[in-house]
Each structure stands twice: as C-alpha cells, then as structure tokens.
Amino acid sequence: MVGSVDATSVRIDAGRGGRITSLRHAGVEWLSSTTGPSGEPAIMLSGWDEIAPSIAPAHTDSGRRTASHGDLVRAAWTAGDDGWLVAAFSSLHGTFARRATVTSDRIRLDYRIATDDDEALLWAAHPILDWHAGTEIVIEGAEESAWIRVDDPGRPVTAAALRRAVRDLDPSASGKYFLPAEARPSAALVRRTDGRVLRLRWDPDLVPHLGLWLDHGSWGGAPVFAIExxxxxxxxxxxxxxxxxxxxxxPGEPRTWWIEIDVPKEEP
Known part of the structure; x- marks a missing residue:
C-alpha cells in the first residue's frame, strides 16, 4: 500500500503488522532499513511499527499475557472504510485502527482504539531511524528536561548530555530513555548534517509521554534510534x-489521537 503526493510518499505493509516500511521526501528515505541476523527487516531494527497494548510483556486488565512488543506487530491488518487499516488485539477484546494521509510536505497518521471492556492500554509509535554522527534531536515543549534511563533511573541524564551523546554517536548512550511524566512534550525534531529535517508532532493532551531508544548496533549491526x-x-x-x-x-468510547510528520526539504 503506497500513498504519494509530489515528493512525499509512504509505503505500508499490511501483511507485516501494518508496518510503515518507507517514509520518503525529496528523494530522502527517513526510516531505517537495517536487517536482523536472518537478513529480514525486524521489530526494533527498521520501519515504523505500532506497539500496543504494552512494549514489555505484561498483563491486560482481563489477565491475559501480552507478548514482547504487543499484539499489533503480529496481527493481520485489513482495509476498512475511508482509508483506515484495522487490526484486532489478541490479548484483549478490541481493535486498533490507523489511517495515513499524505500531502506534499506532511504525513498525518490518525489513530483509533475501541474495546469491548474497560482496558488500560499502552501504545507507542516505533519509528526506526538511522543514527549517524552529527544527528541532532530537539524536543519541543520539554527542551531542557532531564531524561530518565530505564536501566539506571536513579541518575537522570541532562538534555545537553543526551544531545551531545547522540551527536557524537556515543556507544555508551545505547539504551531506553523517558522524559519525566510531567514534561508533556509536543514535538520532536531530527536534524541531519545535510540540513534535512524531520519533525514529529502530537497533542500532549492525547499523547502525554515520550520515550527515546538508542542502539549503537547491538541488535542489527548498524546504529539506529527511535522517537516514541x-x-x-x-x-x-x-x-x-x-x-x-x-x-x-x-466500551462505546473509542480513543483517538494523531501524529503529524513534517518533512521540509531543508531546515526552516
């Protein structure tokens, strides 16, 4: 499934968990194509996966166990009405839907979850980008907030230190980070050394938290990162x-939210 307007395009593989396999603008591919040991693209290494109802294995409110990285990456997605792709959860009674809309310099992803029972749900976007020396990440709405590293939560990492580690391609920075729950960021901007910029924007009232995953190559051999x-x-x-x-x-009260991906050709 491909959507394209002028120089902007998105490619989606409904048969592989609804993964967005390509996000291009002006001849630039933004999503990583790093492969796993088998040579096949894999979760955490390439493309854009939707993760729900949990990233780590956990239990839904009904007591069912979730797999690592959730249900959706293993689900069969089908075409619904008005451009929606729909997948059923396996660990709870409910559906997840996403619709991609492409314009000349923006891709908008709309999301909808509906359940038959009262459920807690952790969704995370998982877009994998190649991590190159000189990469800059700027968080809008929480520019100077310290980050909490999951494997060392007692020692917050300052925003300046993490920006420097990302720019310098520091192997010791590999890991998962979260902004404090009260930070409420509204966008993340990725700036490459060639001046190209990618900006992810969302409503913090609907999507209040942000994770950052850095991997220097321990999974697929090439450095990648994900803004989540x-x-x-x-x-x-x-x-x-x-x-x-x-x-x-x-039940009867679907939750909706969105992400807008701005892809200007060069830094404004």
Missing part, C-alpha cells in the same frame, strides 16, 4: 497502570 510518543509512561503496561500513567479505553 506514547500513551503510557515506561515500557510496561503493568507498571504504567499501577502508577496511574496510562490511557484507559471504555
């Missing part, structure tokens, strides 16, 4: 629910 807007704080549905930092979906 999310509806729950942390990787675990169980922990986010216990902390009250999670989206809830109730």
């Amino acid at each position: 807007p999310t509806t729950g704080w942390g990787d675990s549905l169980d922990e986010a629910r216990a902390a009250g930092r999670i989206m809830r979906v109730r």
